[in-house]
Amino acid sequence: MAGQEQRRRRRIVLFPLPFQGHMNPMLQLATLLHGRGLAVTVLHTGFNAPDPTRHPAEFTFVPIHESFPAEVTSPGADIATQLLALNAACEAPFREALASLLLRGQDQDVACAVVDGQCYSALRAAHQLGVPALALRTDSAATFRSMLAYPRLRDAEERLEELVPDLEPLRARDLIRVDGSDTDALCGFIGSVADATRASASGIVINTFEGIEASELVKIQRELSRPAFAVGPLHLLSQAPAEQSLHAPDRGCLAWLDERPPRSVLYVSLGSVACVDRGVFEEMAWGLAGSGVPFLWVVRPGLVSGGGGGGGEEVPPLPDGFGKEIRSRGKIVSWAPQREVLAHAAIAAFWTHCGWNSTLESVCEGVPMLVQPCFADQLVNARYVTHGWGVGMEVGEEIERGRVAKAVTKLMVGDDAAQMRGRAYHLKMQASAATSLSIDCLVHYISSL
Incomplete structure (x- = not known):
């Protein structure tokens, strides 16, 4: 039967x-x-x-x-x-x-x-x-x-x-x-x-x-x-195992986060598909350096397009001299267990390409966003994050190290940061409900x- x-x-x-x-x-x-x-x-x-x-x-x-x-x-x-x-x-x-x-x-x-x-x-x-x-x-x-x-x-x-x-x-x-x-x-x-x-x-x-x-x-x-x-949000309701990924996550970054103070770290990831040119990549790096903020940065294979390193299956090389920034206050991984990272108490904000899965995951954890949309629906999502829900700000249309450092600092410790965190927490409660x-x-x- x-x-x-x-x-x-x-x-x-x-x-x-x-x-x-x-x-x-x-x-x-x-x-x-x-x-x-x-x-x-x-x-x-x-x-x-x-x-x-x-x-x-x-x-x-x-x-x-x-x-x-x-x-x-x-x-x-x-x-x-x-x-x-x-x-x-x-x-x-x-x-x-x-x-x-x-x-x-x-x-x-x-x-x-x-x-x-x-x-x-x-x-x-x-x-x-x-x-x-x-x-x-x-x-x-x-x-x-x-x-x-x-x-x-x-x-x-x-x-x-x-x-x-x-x-x-x-x-x-x-x-x-x-x-x-x-x-x-x-x-x-x-x-x-x-x-x-x-x-x-x-x-x-x-x-x-x-x-x-x-x-x-x-x-x-x-x-x-x-x-x-x-x-x-399907990832909350399904209680399914961690997502299937085309890249193996470096779980060591969670132990690194355990050693950081609450709400002190900026998580940076442009997702599994988006890519930037070598110039933008280097401006991102030196913007992070100039901000003085602790960071966890996903630098995956293929993140950098065209010549100058990266692309294909290679992990792009970091700018000359950037290594000391990693040793002092940052960590770079080729992939991260994103849902666990965003849920970690040490994370204060998320620099994201605004793919919908990443946007939802950030909303569900009450994490404000610094948005850098690259193409397609990311543009729509970024606009809602910044002007619809008020839980993020733009990194800027031109990725330039001085502007990047200023935007990062404003998101993490500026006068608007507390208000954005409050609105993000409200959305987290709605997602949880x-x-x-x-x-x-x-x-x-x-x-x-």
Whole structure:
């Protein structure tokens, strides 16, 4: 009887975008849905494949056997071109893998597919096979709203400093962009995402919580005429193991933090994908030196682009003479266990690229931010951090050592620092109060499909 009951369990099929910032929220959501009685099958690419040993034994992991062109897998590939090529390469293999599951009968009662919202081709394929599809947005509700509005904003470059009507506090300059990327390719990608969501998604699932994005959620539901579920913060609600990382974290930095006074250290990390040129990297280093502030800095392989050291798989060399700053009051690691670092009592602030996962993790720990957005949704998130929620400040459009030192000092010990910490603590309390009610509502909705 137990075996028969297991075979009759409704199954969800998940398909994550094969990048760290997208895979972790998808698998955290899978853990929550599995805990509420749904069977889980994860379709995945061979590129950056998830590690099944890090997840419940009952999860089924199925490769789709895609063949990616170099535009997808090459380090430093143009992001818009990369995402367009990834969608084109995944559509047929995903459709075949999902169709195979559907043919297996009652032991694979597929209730719906949960597809990363950037995988518009998989959303379409699921819909064409008659499988209800939910789009998981691993970015913010505000970012998703800006993507839906993008076609009508293409001329906004002429009014960069003006607020965008109905998207406040965003200015035109805060809209999604990727410097150096082909504008038409980027617009084509965003348009495909918006069109597929409108035509093929039965609902939207967003890794956010109402305490920070209630109004954006209401507007999404009104615009799309379908439910939008705020299921975050997923890393808090899922209580899943530490995130799967493409880099091995240096846990020794936690012991180093143990030796520092409370709220004394600036944590610096630009995430797993963003990169800067050699000049910006050196200005960051000497800005940290000039600030006089203790720091923990993630200098990962590939952080520095182009010539002059770094890029590819190399850890970029530090500027000549910077070593004494590390010995006196800093620590540099190639990767850090970020959630544990942000939760550490020694951390006072976070210098971040404002990827959504990093932004949420900082909000959930009540840590103010110094923002240095590099591309895409990071621009939207940074604007909300500074002008929506008031829990951070900009490092400056020009990364210059004197300005960096001044910004760091202001964030850590300036007159505004206490107010920002107070607002950050308030958001932390709201995040802590977020419940799994939306997950329960999502499960009820899945059961009704």
